[in-house]
Amino acid sequence: MTRENEKNDPLLVIRGLTTVFKTDLGFVRAVDGLDLKAYRGETLGVVGESGCGKSTVGMSIMGLIPNPPGKIAGGEIVFEGTDLTRLSNKEMRRVRGNKISMIFQEPMTSLNPVLKVGDLMSEVISLHQNISRGEAREKSVEALRMVGIPSPAIRVNDYPHEMSGGMRQRVMIALAISCNPSLLIADEPTTALDVTIQAQILRLLNQIKEMTGTAIILVTHDLGVIAENTQQVAVMYAGKMVEYAETGSLFDEPLHPYTNGLLLAVPRLGSKEREKRRLNVIPGAVPNLLNLPVGCRFAERCEDVMEKCRAAEPDLVDLGGNHLVRCWKYGR
Amino acid sequence: MNVALTDSQTSLAPRRSFAGMAWRRFLRHKLAVIGAVTISLIVLMALFAPLIAPYDPNHVDIMLAREGPSPDHLFGLDVVGRDILSRMIYGTRVSLSVGLVAVSIYVVIGLILGAMAGYFGGWVDMIISRLVDAVLSFPVLMLILVIVGALGPSIFNIMLVLGLLGWPEVARIVRGQTLAVREELYVTASEAAGAGAKRIIIKDILPNIMSPIIVNATFGVARAILMEAGLSFLGMGVQPPTASWGNMLTDAQSLSTLESMPWMWVPPGMMIFIATVAINFVGDGLRDALDPKMN
Numbered sequence: 001m002t003r004e005n006e007k008n009d010p011l012l013v014i015r016g017l018t019t020v021f022k023t024d025l026g027f028v029r030a031v032d033g034l035d036l037k038a039y040r041g042e043t044l045g046v047v048g049e050s051g052c053g054k055s056t057v058g059m060s061i062m063g064l065i066p067n068p069p070g071k072i073a074g075g076e077i078v079f080e081g082t083d084l085t086r087l088s089n090k091e092m093r094r095v096r097g098n099k100i101s102m103i104f105q106e107p108m109t110s111l112n113p114v115l116k117v118g119d120l121m122s123e124v125i126s127l128h129q130n131i132s133r134g135e136a137r138e139k140s141v142e143a144l145r146m147v148g149i150p151s152p153a154i155r156v157n158d159y160p161h162e163m164s165g166g167m168r169q170r171v172m173i174a175l176a177i178s179c180n181p182s183l184l185i186a187d188e189p190t191t192a193l194d195v196t197i198q199a200q201i202l203r204l205l206n207q208i209k210e211m212t213g214t215a216i217i218l219v220t221h222d223l224g225v226i227a228e229n230t231q232q233v234a235v236m237y238a239g240k241m242v243e244y245a246e247t248g249s250l251f252d253e254p255l256h257p258y259t260n261g262l263l264l265a266v267p268r269l270g271s272k273e274r275e276k277r278r279l280n281v282i283p284g285a286v287p288n289l290l291n292l293p294v295g296c297r298f299a300e301r302c303e304d305v306m307e308k309c310r311a312a313e314p315d316l317v318d319l320g321g322n323h324l325v326r327c328w329k330y331g332r
Numbered sequence: 333m334n335v336a337l338t339d340s341q342t343s344l345a346p347r348r349s350f351a352g353m354a355w356r357r358f359l360r361h362k363l364a365v366i367g368a369v370t371i372s373l374i375v376l377m378a379l380f381a382p383l384i385a386p387y388d389p390n391h392v393d394i395m396l397a398r399e400g401p402s403p404d405h406l407f408g409l410d411v412v413g414r415d416i417l418s419r420m421i422y423g424t425r426v427s428l429s430v431g432l433v434a435v436s437i438y439v440v441i442g443l444i445l446g447a448m449a450g451y452f453g454g455w456v457d458m459i460i461s462r463l464v465d466a467v468l469s470f471p472v473l474m475l476i477l478v479i480v481g482a483l484g485p486s487i488f489n490i491m492l493v494l495g496l497l498g499w500p501e502v503a504r505i506v507r508g509q510t511l512a513v514r515e516e517l518y519v520t521a522s523e524a525a526g527a528g529a530k531r532i533i534i535k536d537i538l539p540n541i542m543s544p545i546i547v548n549a550t551f552g553v554a555r556a557i558l559m560e561a562g563l564s565f566l567g568m569g570v571q572p573p574t575a576s577w578g579n580m581l582t583d584a585q586s587l588s589t590l591e592s593m594p595w596m597w598v599p600p601g602m603m604i605f606i607a608t609v610a611i612n613f614v615g616d617g618l619r620d621a622l623d624p625k626m627n
Contacts, residue, residue, distance in 0.1 A: 100519075127527060
């Protein structure tokens, strides 16, 4: 194997993860047989359009799939040698916020409005560490300083509504890293923020990764974010992973027609072709998860569709160089 | 220097907390302010009853029985010759304590059961909701009379019965609000931080749904005072010689008293009226002040 990191054991190994939701019309497989690995000190991007199951991956790892209607129907999530799907809720609570933390999309609503930021943070810290209130408070101030909140000793006394969206997202990050987690799941952490703040937040996440060696799973629909901030990418479509690669090789040589379509649909400033180019659109819509086609899930929208594609679903093919793709164009 | 500048700016930035805004809105509500002042006076009256009351409320001067108002006895004397003003002042203690204790009991029960029903859902919700329906479908006054009759009438039993029967309404409100709040992202964020159900209910859910509960509890105090008065009037409440506004009215059950001796029943009746109206004004004011949609 080419990757030097292959020598390291992966921090998180997901094998065959299947998460289903029960609806009035039947079971929906939001995530269907997913295999993924996350390594210490690296960022794994999970990308796809709305409803492809990318957020469900994060919630499955956290064990926060609302049950009912949802549940993890199969597969395992092995984190530091333990299968998280087998842990009791009580054991899982000790993992959440401590070993694995999560950052959400909406910083405006992800902080309890009635608690001061410092109280909220001390609360979470004292959940996982047996320390006094004063020490917890010091740690909160320290975490706020780490995420670049100006005058943190004063800001701990602020209520969330006294802060801007970017600040609140920093507080969320401070909260998430306050117990030195080894895995950080960021579910669309920058979607609700404006572009300059987005860049700051992503830079902050990268700094944290470098400083603490935390593994990050970055869930997003934004390929620009993926390109600049991840080491590996998994592209998801209708609950399945359709392509997995090192970030560089995915952008240099996208193999799956869906990945290719996504990349062509991104507007680019100052691209070589100066003439007016209409943005590429992937025709059609995501198939109904209740009524999936027999063959490849992307067949209906694919430009290179073959007869085979409608007949049977392709397997993930390993093309070497850590590049996997689920498409009939590449063998078997 | 730069840092110091930002520091002072941060601390000097105008801060208007939710409580501050609510307080300003409350002050704009004139009747509510009058109500609040009235209630404060009544509370002071209850606290300092021994200092204010001119006589011992239970001192009987049979020679002066049924005597009308005079400079010595401003509100006159009752059928056995006790000073009505003093009894009315001491009766404040009974009414207020019944109101506060009964409401505290049922708010606590309602908060716990309502939050559990809303947060856990499923069979927990099913059982609690059916229990709410069951209690609400009883004619409350009859039920109270039966229970008090069985337990024996006393101020503690009144508190207990009113407390144990009042919770369904609170539980319903809390359940509904909890259902809404538990979908908030900050609840999911708390779960993701490893908080358990108890902590999430206490720290994340209850503080965010207190406004309607505070309003309901305020009206509840007025209702409990009325209920105590009604029960005592029927002889099922606070027992003589302890003075309560309700059992002072019992004397008015006789037609001659009602017609020709108004000093016996007007003062306690007025106190019941003033206290409940004042509390209801405060409740109205709180409802407007705590409504986040108001400005």
